Amino acid sequence: MTINPEVERLIRRFDLQAHPEGGHYTETYRSAVQVARQDERVVHSASTAIYYLLSAGVYSTWHRIASDEMWHFYKGCVVLIHVIDKAGMLHTHRLGDALQTEDASFQVMVPAGCWFAAELADPHGYALAGCTVAPGFEFSEFELADTAKLSHRHPEHAALIERLGART
Template sequence: MPDIDKDELIRRFGLQPHPEGGYFRETYRSTARVTRDGAEETRSASTAIYFLLCDGAHSAWHRIQSDEVWHFYAGEPIDVHVIDAHGALFTLRLGNALTHPDAEFQAVVTAGDWFAAECAAPAGVGLVGCTVAPGFEFSEFEMADADALAAAHPQHRALIERLA
């Protein structure tokens, strides 16, 4: 695979810095509206973004209140580290499943789980997409307090602190 020029990707896809790290651009926001159980407000049924990690940047620990499907597009594999509702830590590796047998083209982070992401190769460039349903709203985006998350899950402290 040819080297991927991160500046070309940023320019070509109109990516902007993301608050959690990396670069992104929202590519889709459904006009269909849905409500969550018990909620009065409506939201988009689904949203999608491009998301780029490069230059050693990582996506810091955060969670959202919807399921998020990650899709691999190009570059190096991306490791998505997840701490689920029971405190179990597991890693989803997104990548070209045809050339990286330990990678998947798609992976799901369940609503409410804490997660962070990084390129499997520290100096790598990885382009992925994320689809959220019901749609992503910044009002439901929660950045982790690294100290509180590590206190709740001391067995994962080193990874939590590294990706805080």
């Protein structure tokens, strides 16, 4: 598959690396301020931020983290961010240029501990986004979903869970 020249340019421009969930990223900020969650001895940076790129044929597979994650839209097409909340309800948010696309938002919040995945609304497009995490992101708290277990737990969402499941 041929990579879009703009995607190649963005990867080079921002020194993006492959992310385990899919897509490309680079960390752009890690706060020097340290915080601990209530009843937790582990300290974290107060906040972290990344650039995150999805391109044609690529998606962010189901995963969850221990902190709230705010997505920010920068460039490209709409990103569908699918979130399964703690009650098992599926919410699909449209991250994109809210001035050009009526049902899109410049920012989308994914609550801590919720399973989520993301894909391009236009499977041939690309999107550059940012993600800000507070307390800060730590790979030790990053969990990729076991697709079979997540589908079994939420059979009403099984088709979507399996479609955006981890590639083996």
